[in-house]
Amino acid sequence: MMNFVRRFFNRLIKSLFSMYSPALLTLLFAVVLVQIFPNGPIWPVPVFLVFMLIIFGRYMK
Numbered sequence: 001m002m003n004f005v006r007r008f009f010n011r012l013i014k015s016l017f018s019m020y021s022p023a024l025l026t027l028l029f030a031v032v033l034v035q036i037f038p039n040g041p042i043w044p045v046p047v048f049l050v051f052m053l054i055i056f057g058r059y060m061k
Contacts, residue, residue, distance in 0.1 A: 018060040022052040 026049045033044060 014060070018056055021060075022049065022056050025052055 029048045030045045
């Protein structure tokens with residue numbers, strides 16, 4: 001029974017991590033980018049988002 005509960009929570013955490021991590025990392029990247037370069041370009045944020053989606057899509061299975 002304990003093994004079932006452990007597998008359930010492990011699967012739940014992996015699922016939530018793979019769904020929300022790219023968005024949270026992109027928001028964090030955007031905030032840090034604006035803090036470091038207030039008048040800097042905004043184009044690295046979507047590039048970072050696409051990169052995160054590719055990385056998480058490939059390695060979080």
